[in-house]
Amino acid sequence: MNQETELIQPPAQVASKAVKGEAIIKVIDMHKWYEQFHVLRGLNLEVSKGERIVICGPSGSGKSTFIRCINRLEEHQRGQIIVDGIELTDDLRNIDTIRREVGMVFQHFNLFPHLTVLENCCLAPIWVRKTPRKEAEQIAMKYLERVKIPDQAKKYPGQLSGGQQQRVAIARSLCMNPKIMLFDEPTSALDPEMIKEVLDVMIELAESGMTMLCVTHEMGFAKTVADRVIFMDQGEIVEQGIPKEFFGNPREARTRQFLQQILNH
Amino acid sequence: MADKRTTRSGGFARLWNDPTVRARTFQILTALVVVYFFWTIFQNTVANMERRGISTGLGFLSQPSGFGIVMSLIPYNETMSYGRTFWVGLLNTLLVSGLGIVLATIVGFIVGIGRLSKNWLVSTLSAVFVDTFRNIPLLLQIFFWYFAVLRNLPGPRQSMEIGEMFFLNNRGLYLPAPLPEEGMGVVWGVLVLALIGAVLLYRWARKRQEATGQQFPAIRVGIAMVIGLPLVVFLAMGSPMDWDVPELRGFNFRGGIVMIPELGALLLALTVYTAAFIAEIVRSGIQAVSHGQTEASAALGLKRGTTLRLVIIPQAMRVIIPPLTSQYLNLTKNSSLAVAIGYPDLVSVFMGTTLNQTGQAVEIVAITMLVYLTISLTISFLMNIYNKAAALKER
Ligand SMILES: Nc1ncnc2c1ncn2[C@@H]1O[C@H](COP(=O)(O)OP(=O)(O)O)[C@@H](O)[C@H]1O
Ligand SMILES: [Mg+2]
Numbered sequence: 001m002n003q004e005t006e007l008i009q010p011p012a013q014v015a016s017k018a019v020k021g022e023a024i025i026k027v028i029d030m031h032k033w034y035e036q037f038h039v040l041r042g043l044n045l046e047v048s049k050g051e052r053i054v055i056c057g058p059s060g061s062g063k064s065t066f067i068r069c070i071n072r073l074e075e076h077q078r079g080q081i082i083v084d085g086i087e088l089t090d091d092l093r094n095i096d097t098i099r100r101e102v103g104m105v106f107q108h109f110n111l112f113p114h115l116t117v118l119e120n121c122c123l124a125p126i127w128v129r130k131t132p133r134k135e136a137e138q139i140a141m142k143y144l145e146r147v148k149i150p151d152q153a154k155k156y157p158g159q160l161s162g163g164q165q166q167r168v169a170i171a172r173s174l175c176m177n178p179k180i181m182l183f184d185e186p187t188s189a190l191d192p193e194m195i196k197e198v199l200d201v202m203i204e205l206a207e208s209g210m211t212m213l214c215v216t217h218e219m220g221f222a223k224t225v226a227d228r229v230i231f232m233d234q235g236e237i238v239e240q241g242i243p244k245e246f247f248g249n250p251r252e253a254r255t256r257q258f259l260q261q262i263l264n265h
Numbered sequence: 266m267a268d269k270r271t272t273r274s275g276g277f278a279r280l281w282n283d284p285t286v287r288a289r290t291f292q293i294l295t296a297l298v299v300v301y302f303f304w305t306i307f308q309n310t311v312a313n314m315e316r317r318g319i320s321t322g323l324g325f326l327s328q329p330s331g332f333g334i335v336m337s338l339i340p341y342n343e344t345m346s347y348g349r350t351f352w353v354g355l356l357n358t359l360l361v362s363g364l365g366i367v368l369a370t371i372v373g374f375i376v377g378i379g380r381l382s383k384n385w386l387v388s389t390l391s392a393v394f395v396d397t398f399r400n401i402p403l404l405l406q407i408f409f410w411y412f413a414v415l416r417n418l419p420g421p422r423q424s425m426e427i428g429e430m431f432f433l434n435n436r437g438l439y440l441p442a443p444l445p446e447e448g449m450g451v452v453w454g455v456l457v458l459a460l461i462g463a464v465l466l467y468r469w470a471r472k473r474q475e476a477t478g479q480q481f482p483a484i485r486v487g488i489a490m491v492i493g494l495p496l497v498v499f500l501a502m503g504s505p506m507d508w509d510v511p512e513l514r515g516f517n518f519r520g521g522i523v524m525i526p527e528l529g530a531l532l533l534a535l536t537v538y539t540a541a542f543i544a545e546i547v548r549s550g551i552q553a554v555s556h557g558q559t560e561a562s563a564a565l566g567l568k569r570g571t572t573l574r575l576v577i578i579p580q581a582m583r584v585i586i587p588p589l590t591s592q593y594l595n596l597t598k599n600s601s602l603a604v605a606i607g608y609p610d611l612v613s614v615f616m617g618t619t620l621n622q623t624g625q626a627v628e629i630v631a632i633t634m635l636v637y638l639t640i641s642l643t644i645s646f647l648m649n650i651y652n653k654a655a656a657l658k659e660r
Pocket of ligand 1: 037
C-alpha cells in the first residue's frame with residue numbers, strides 16, 4: 001500500500017468544484033517534436049473550470065513537456081492549444097496574457113536565491129501586473145500565511161528547508177492570482193517528511209476551487225483531490241478516468257502495469 | 266607499533282613528530298631563507314651603488330629632471346624635479362588604466378551578452394571578437410594600433426576631420442577645448458539643479474509606484490532633463506561658451522585638446538584585449554545561472570529584459586566579480602607595456618628615464634612596485650566590498 005495515502009488521511013474525497021461545460025483549457029490533436037523525436041503524439045484534452053487533473057506515467061513519457069506547452073515554455077508544432085479562450089501561437093501578446101493567467105510550480109522550486117521570500121513573491125506582481133509595492137507585499141503576506149510560512153518572509157530561499165521552499169514557490173505563483181495552476185512533480189525532489197506539508201497546501205488549494213493540472217506520482221493525493229486521472233505513455237494519453245475507476249478498474253494493460261510498479265515499490 | 270617507537274626514541278623524536286612543531290619549523294626555515302635572499306640582493310646593490318658613487322636615499326626626488334614629457338595632466342617642464350616626474354607618470358598610468366577599465370567593462374558586457382544572443386549575426390560577431398583579440402599577444406596589439414593604424418594616418422595637412430572641429434592625423438586626435446565665458450556659471454548651476462531634480466524625480470516615481478502601482482519612465486525623463494534643461498538655458502543665454510578649436514598652423518595643429526596616438530593606441534589595445542576576456546567572464550557568469558531561473562521568470566510572465574536585469578545579472582555578478590577583479594588588475598599592470606611605444610606612464614618616465622639618469626635602482630624599483638601594489642590592493646578592496654554585498658545568504 002502506498003505510504004503517502006495513509007499520511008494524508010483523505011477526508012473521503014474533496015468535493016468537486018468543476019463547472020461542467022466551461023472549458024478553460026482545450027488541447028486539440030497536439031503534436032510536438034524535439035528535432036526528429038516525436039515527443040507528443042496527438043494529445044486531446046478538455047479541462048473545465050475548477051477541474052483538478054492528475055497526470056501520471058513512466059519517466060520520459062512526455063508529462064513535463066505536455067504541461068510546459070500549456071504556458072508555452074515549450075512550443076508545439078501541430079494542433080491547437082486554447083487557454084482561457086486564447087490560442088497559443090507565436091503572438092507575443094498572447095503568450096504574455098497566458099503566462100499571467102497560468103501559474104507553474106517546478107520540481108526544483110526555482111526560487112530566486114538572491115531575493116528574500118517576500119521579494120520572490122512581489123517581483124512579478126510589481127513588474128508584470130504593476131501592483132503597488134505595498135499592496136503586493138500585503139497580497140504576498142496573505143499567501144505566505146496560506147502556505148503557513150509568514151514568519152519566513154524576510155529570509156532567503158537558501159535558509160529554508162525543501163518543503164518550505166516549495167511552499168514559497170506555490171505562494172509566489174498564487175500572488176499573480178492565476179486562473180490555472182500547473183504542477184510538475186512538486187514533491188519528487190523532497191525528503192519524505194516534507195512531502196505532506198506541500199501536499200496539504202495543494203489540497204487546500206484544490207478545495208478553494210483552483211483549476212489544477214498536476215504531474216505527480218502521489219497516488220494518495222490523486223485519490224483525494226483529482227476529478228480525473230490521466231495516464232500518459234510514449235507521448236500519448238493512454239487512459240483517463242475518475243480516480244475510483246482509474247485505480248479500481250484500469251482498462252489498459254499498460255496502466256495496470258504502471259500502477260502495479262508504483263504501488264509496489 | 267608506532268607508539269612504542271616514539272616512546273623509545275626520546276624527547277627530540279617526539280617533538281619532531283608533532284605536526285604543529287614540524288610545520289612551525291619549516292615555516293621559520295622558509296622565512297629565514299627568503300629574508301637572507303632579499304638581504305643579499307639589497308646588500309649587493311647598495312655596495313654596487315656606493316662603488317659607483319651613487320648616494321642612497323630619496324634625496325634625488327628633489328633634483329631637477331632635465332627631460333621633457335610629451336603628455337602631462339599637470340603643468341610640467343624639464344626644470345621640474347624627479348618628484349614631479351613621478352606624479353606625471355603616475356597620473357598618466359591612472360588615466361589610461363581608469364579609462365581602460367571603464368571602456369573594457371562596457372565593451373565586455375555588451376559582447377558577452379551578445380554572444381548569448383539568439384540573433385546569429387550578433388552572436389557570431391561577438392564570438393569572432395573574443396577569439397581574435399583574446400588570442401593575440403597584447404604587445405602585438407599595441408604595436409598594431411600604434412604603428413599600423415594610428416601612425417599610418419595621414420599627416421596634419423591631410424587630417425581626417427569632422428565639421429572642422431575634430432581632426433584625426435598621425436600626431437593624434439584633436440578636439441575643441443571648451444573656453445567658458447561669462448554666464449556659463451548659470452548653465453552649470455542649472456545642470457546641478459537638473460541633477461538634483463532628476464534624483465527627486467526618481468524618488469517620486471518610486472514612491473508613486475509603491476502607492477499606485479503606476480510606473481513612470483523616471484530614468485529616461487531624468488536623462489532628458491539633465492541634458493535638455495542646461496542646453497535650453499545655454500542657448501537662451503546666447504551660448505556663453507567659446508571653443509578653442511584646433512587650427513592648422515604650418516605643419517601642425519595649435520589649440521584644442523590633443524589625445525596623442527600613444528595614448529590612443531594603448532587605450533584601444535588594453536580595452537579591446539581586456540574586453541575579450543571580460544566578455545567570456547560575463548558569458549560564463551550568465552550561463553552559470555541555472556536555466557530554471559529563466560523558466561520560472563517566464564512562467565511568472567516577466568519579460569526577457571526584466572528577467573535579465575532583475576534575476577539573471579544579479580546572480581551572475583556573484584560569479585563574475587572575482588575574475589573581473591583579476592582583469593582590472595591585469596589591465597592596470599599591462600598598462601606598463603606603454604614603455605614599448607613611448608606613452609609616458611609611470612614605468613616609462615620613472616622606472617625608465619629617471620632610473621637611467623639617476624641610477625637609484627633600489628629606491629625607484631621599490632617605489633614603483635609599491636605604487637602598483639597600492640593600486641592593485643585598492644581595486645581588490647573595492648571589488649571585495651561589492652562582492653560581499655552581492656553574496657548569497659545561505660543557511
Ligand atoms: N529539450 C529537450 N530536447 C530534446 N529532448 C527532450 C528535451 N526535453 C525532453 N526531451 C525528451 O522528451 C521526452 C519526454 O520528456 P519529459 O516531458 O521530460 O518526460 P516526463 O516529464 O514524462 O518524464 C524524454 O524522452 C526526453 O528525453
Ligand atoms: Mg518530468
